[in-house]
Amino acid sequence: MGFRTIIEPFRIHSVEPIRLTTAAQRRAALEDVGYNLFSLRAEDVLIDLLTDSGTGAMSRDQWAAVQHGDESYAGSPSWYRFLGAVQDLFPFPHVIPTHQGRAAEKILFSVIGGPGKVIPNNTHFDTTRANAEATGAVAVDLVISEGLEVSSLHPFKGNMDLGALEQTLRENAGNVPVVFVTITNNSGGGQPVSLENLRGTKELCEHYGVPLFLDACRFAENAWFIKEREQGQHDRAVPDIVREMASLADGMTMSAKKDGLANIGGWLAMRDGELARRCREVLILTEGFPTYGGLAGRDLEAIAQGLAEVVEEDYLRYRIRSTAYLGEALAEAGVPVIRPIGGHAVYIDARALLPQVPPLRYPGQSVAVALFETGGIRACEIGTVMFGLHPDGTESAAPLDLVRLAIPRRTYTQSHVDYVVEVCLDVAKRAEALGGYEIVEAPPTLRHFTARFRPLG
Numbered sequence: 001m002g003f004r005t006i007i008e009p010f011r012i013h014s015v016e017p018i019r020l021t022t023a024a025q026r027r028a029a030l031e032d033v034g035y036n037l038f039s040l041r042a043e044d045v046l047i048d049l050l051t052d053s054g055t056g057a058m059s060r061d062q063w064a065a066v067q068h069g070d071e072s073y074a075g076s077p078s079w080y081r082f083l084g085a086v087q088d089l090f091p092f093p094h095v096i097p098t099h100q101g102r103a104a105e106k107i108l109f110s111v112i113g114g115p116g117k118v119i120p121n122n123t124h125f126d127t128t129r130a131n132a133e134a135t136g137a138v139a140v141d142l143v144i145s146e147g148l149e150v151s152s153l154h155p156f157k158g159n160m161d162l163g164a165l166e167q168t169l170r171e172n173a174g175n176v177p178v179v180f181v182t183i184t185n186n187s188g189g190g191q192p193v194s195l196e197n198l199r200g201t202k203e204l205c206e207h208y209g210v211p212l213f214l215d216a217c218r219f220a221e222n223a224w225f226i227k228e229r230e231q232g233q234h235d236r237a238v239p240d241i242v243r244e245m246a247s248l249a250d251g252m253t254m255s256a257k258k259d260g261l262a263n264i265g266g267w268l269a270m271r272d273g274e275l276a277r278r279c280r281e282v283l284i285l286t287e288g289f290p291t292y293g294g295l296a297g298r299d300l301e302a303i304a305q306g307l308a309e310v311v312e313e314d315y316l317r318y319r320i321r322s323t324a325y326l327g328e329a330l331a332e333a334g335v336p337v338i339r340p341i342g343g344h345a346v347y348i349d350a351r352a353l354l355p356q357v358p359p360l361r362y363p364g365q366s367v368a369v370a371l372f373e374t375g376g377i378r379a380c381e382i383g384t385v386m387f388g389l390h391p392d393g394t395e396s397a398a399p400l401d402l403v404r405l406a407i408p409r410r411t412y413t414q415s416h417v418d419y420v421v422e423v424c425l426d427v428a429k430r431a432e433a434l435g436g437y438e439i440v441e442a443p444p445t446l447r448h449f450t451a452r453f454r455p456l457g
């Protein structure tokens with residue numbers, strides 16, 4: 001329409017209070033939880049940007065769909081509505097509902113993983129990597145080199161490095177049970193993967209006889225970037241682009257807590273009937289009967305409706321534009337952020353912001369703690385705390401030390417975001433004075449969820 005202001009394409013129908021706290025209260029809360037933001041009480045958080053997973057607002061039509069939930073143990077109409085909505089976008093013959101994305105990963109890798117296996121991905125997310133490694137497999141990240149350069153403006157920084165993939169497939173012939181592509185690439189900044197790169201990945205997979213799976217959590221955001229940035233895609237409908245992405249893959253894992261616009265849910269889908277049979281055997285042991293998986297009928301309904309809403313162009317335009325609004329405001333004020341701005345989150349480059357804090361003193365943790373202490377904003381370290389500890393017990397710097405400001409879908413308004421910008425700039429102004437942390441207590445895997453920290457000096 002030619003106006004600059006981003007209009008949320010909805011009005012508010014039901015509100016939730018959020019609670020202001022004092023800096024002293026927030027400092028006490030931090031000490032209490034050993035500076036681990038996952039351990040805070042959510043009520044003590046003012047703006048919660050810990051994750052965009054399961055934290056979005058459902059629509060009127062989703063709440064109405066919830067009322068249609070049919071809780072039959074087997075063959076519920078809600079299952080058929082869910083199945084239809086999934087297959088409309090991802091026409092895989094076998095769809096296996098799970099309670100969330102990692103349950104799909106766990107089932108798939110328990111069937112096809114194992115010692116000696118190598119699983120490539122553009123970048124594994126933490127649960128994907130952990131589920132692969134838990135079977136004894138090796139998880140390798142093969143994103144293009146631009147994907148690791150914070151300042152590269154490559155339009156598809158989530159792309160797979162096809163040369164590196166070919167080498168991995170050649171050197172490990174017979175031991176690669178699947179190749180994954182994560183759309184968008186969450187651990188690499190919420191960056192998209194192009195159709196052209198997916199086609200190239202598919203060709204290599206075909207040549208080496210390896211199935212290609214999508215980790216499709218943020219498929220709609222990825223499709224929007226393709227529509228905006230990839231040559232020849234501008235006039236296509238988003239669902240068409242999604243279907244082309246699906247046509248290039250042999251299967252997918254999905255967390256409906258992201259682009260399902262639901263608070264819980266996920267699925268595993270595939271073409272291979274024999275693989276599906278083996279996965280369903282595990283599903284029945286761990287999740288539930290194949291027509292509900294780990295979900296209630298009402299959840300299946302909410303997801304089915306969410307899938308129709310998430311590919312709407314007005315929604316996606318607002319979604320991607322409002323994330324960019326936050327990122328661009330920080331970048332213009334000189335805060336180092338990953339650019340271009342990703343789909344679901346803005347990633348502050350904490351290693352660049354705190355050059356005085358070495359990676360093994362966790363600069364990302366330091367920035368995340370400062371954001372909470374300063375303004376009650378909860379963000380998430382994605383760096384050496386999350387990825388620095390290896391299965392053999394050694395520790396090294398992660399490729400990047402980032403702080404992710406993840407934006408829950410349809411939840412916060414532009415004035416909330418303006419407040420976030422102010423708090424971030426205040427922390428950035430004091431960056432020189434921020435110190436590092438040491439870990440005083442941590443489990444051997446997924447330590448970021450429960451580790452306790454001590455501030456250093």
Ligand code: F0G
Nearest residue numbers: 051053100101102125127186215217255
């Ligand atoms: N894959 C990706 C790319 C993810 O971002 C996530 C979750 C999962 C798989 C697992 O899905 O949570 O439903 O089990 N990411 C959330 C996040 C937790 O904060 O980025 P899940």
